[in-house]
Amino acid sequence: MIIFDCDGVLVDSEIISNAIDAELMTEAGWPVTASDLIRNYIGRPKAEIWADIAGQRGEEWPVGLLDRADRLLLERMETELRPVEGIADALRRLPQRKAVASSSALPKLRRSLKICGLLDFFEPAVFSASQVARGKPAPDVFLFAAKQCGVDPDDCVVLEDSVAGVTAALAAGMRVFGFAGGLHSYPGHRENLLNAGAERVADNADALSEDFFTV
Template sequence: MTKPELVIFDCDGVLVDTETLGNHHLVKMLGASGYTTTFEAVRKDFCGMPMRAVKEKIEAEGYSLGDDFVDRWYRAIPIIFEDGVEAIPHIEEVIAAVKKAELPYCVASSANVEKMHITLGKTGLIEHFQDVLYSASMVARGKPFPDLFLHAAREMGYEPSQSVVIEDSVAGTKAGTAAGMRVFSYCGDEHADREGLAAAGGILFDDMRKLPALLGVA
């Protein structure tokens, strides 16, 4: 693979293992609002999307989650992720390889910056990304639209063609490909939607130890 000039990491599911905790809580919140669903359905339908987009998608089906739904979600973040947040296996090796190759990198996540500080802080990864955190709250449209990745690349000073995205969700993979970037889609999680990731244009890999070679920094 041709070595990129900028690496853009997603956060949840790529850097930190938060999808299980977060989605179980989302199922509870949705159920309390009258929208009955399952963990598997939430993982498949909403993974990678900003919470405001989740709300819009569900309310388009005729359900009302309340004006404060997104605010309630973010107020619950410190409790949801108080315990059990871990780094994705071997992601530290990826970060080390990217740093050794002197490749610029950043994070572009559907989560707000405060949430990223909490989850990355729990794992000690925040030290790598302190000043390069970009959130869907900074753009008009979140994933699966390309706005966030385009914003991150622009802020970092690179063209889309110079950038690659590391994702784990179908929405994020669609966003990266729509931005004109190569997307490496991590499918090491047992709930990963491999078919969806491939259909969205992702280059699939199931072990973070394989990523440095894909990035040309091994």
């Protein structure tokens, strides 16, 4: 079974989400760019990211700011969210059983896949870190996905775009491959994934084939 991360692998949401977060954090007195957030935090649950930065700045965020970020993201998803280029064709040609394991909250995750026309490739095997005790880089969501699908972790491979996700998949005892084909991909992205333990990295969805996952 192939377990896919969602944001940045299946849907190009990272550039939207991080742009919103960076704008609101900067307005609240913590200047940061979307590129900074992507480099340092992609793959981790949103609430954990905001909590970590609150610790760095030494004070809590204004009440309701994270909720505002979530609302803005849901609004912009409806008109701006697109699937990663070529990913639907890649999913069609991959014969393996498929699942999704994401750091996104389950309602947002399912909505993202539906907007992009990808939900039917995975239904009902769509799983969120909100369903387990710990988000990535802990292995919980990958182990949960395997258990719910009745598949041994040894028989799962993972496609991830983040160091946190690669770390989580390895901790789950799964083979892991990297993806650097999203619009948020940055210089050094593929090297970071390889250094984290990805066996190989696809630079675009066209590279995803049955052979890619069997090397």
